[in-house]
Amino acid sequence: MSQKQKLNLAAVIFDLDGTLIDSIDIYFRIVENALQRLDLPPVSRSTILAAAESEDFKWERVLPAEVLNRKEDIIDKAWAVINEIAPQMFADDLDIIQGADDILKMVSASGLKMGLVTSTQKHYLEIKMLPLKNAAVDKLIEVIITSDDVEERKPAPEALIMCAQQLELKPANCVYVGDTATDMQSGKAAGMHTIGVLTGFDDYDALNKEQPDAIIDSIRNLSEVLAI
Numbered sequence: 001m002s003q004k005q006k007l008n009l010a011a012v013i014f015d016l017d018g019t020l021i022d023s024i025d026i027y028f029r030i031v032e033n034a035l036q037r038l039d040l041p042p043v044s045r046s047t048i049l050a051a052a053e054s055e056d057f058k059w060e061r062v063l064p065a066e067v068l069n070r071k072e073d074i075i076d077k078a079w080a081v082i083n084e085i086a087p088q089m090f091a092d093d094l095d096i097i098q099g100a101d102d103i104l105k106m107v108s109a110s111g112l113k114m115g116l117v118t119s120t121q122k123h124y125l126e127i128k129m130l131p132l133k134n135a136a137v138d139k140l141i142e143v144i145i146t147s148d149d150v151e152e153r154k155p156a157p158e159a160l161i162m163c164a165q166q167l168e169l170k171p172a173n174c175v176y177v178g179d180t181a182t183d184m185q186s187g188k189a190a191g192m193h194t195i196g197v198l199t200g201f202d203d204y205d206a207l208n209k210e211q212p213d214a215i216i217d218s219i220r221n222l223s224e225v226l227a228i
Helices: 024-037 045-051 065-093 100-109 122-134 158-166 181-190 204-208 219-224
Strands: 011-014 113-117 143-145 174-178 193-197 214-216
Touching: 011 158, 024 045, 024 065, 065 122, 100 113, 100 122, 100 219, 113 158, 143 158, 158 174, 158 181, 174 181, 181 193, 181 204, 204 214, 214 219
Parallel strands: 011 113, 011 174, 113 143, 174 193, 193 214
Antiparallel strands: none
16 A cells, blocks of 8 residues: 555554454463363364354364264353463463554554454453553553443444444544454444454455455554554
8 A cells, every 4th residue: 555545534443352462372272271171172273263263253163073962061161161261371471462552652643543342351351451551552542342342243343333433433434453354344344444464363365355445464564554
């Protein structure tokens, strides 16, 4: 995208995981540990990735066929394990995406409003925001919408529309920056511009299929495509 083609908007709305915080490897390890704790066979990370392609994790894709007749019980136990181990794993290993703090400061200094729309549940939000808090940029984000704030999760546009409303802006004046095809679908459904980043779950081809306004290697490259 050339200098003349840079997006000139009123607000940037960010996804969290894989966009501002480096959490993707932790997610893989959480699922791997849960399977191990339940004495279930390990699966490849590509299989875990396929199960995570929507906002609701598809456990059927990682469970062996012989246990699917009691999958509800196993899934309940898996979530119980995850709720036990995930907070400490996030606390120990979660970090900010390199350069994300500088970009948040740059966006704020440019006068653009900032929001955050995440599939994170509220009880995980504090620990997920810790890397941003440690970098002293968490307070720059004016509006945060979690999965608990809406009835329909991404790719439904509800959360993004709600964020734009709370920022007192029309969706068309906002851009959503995220790491998954689902993020791009949600942004487009909300009537927003979209920018994909390659630091999360989905690769270039998966993002490009959704025809975002731009795809960048990392959030630190945001100034290449956005007027800030």
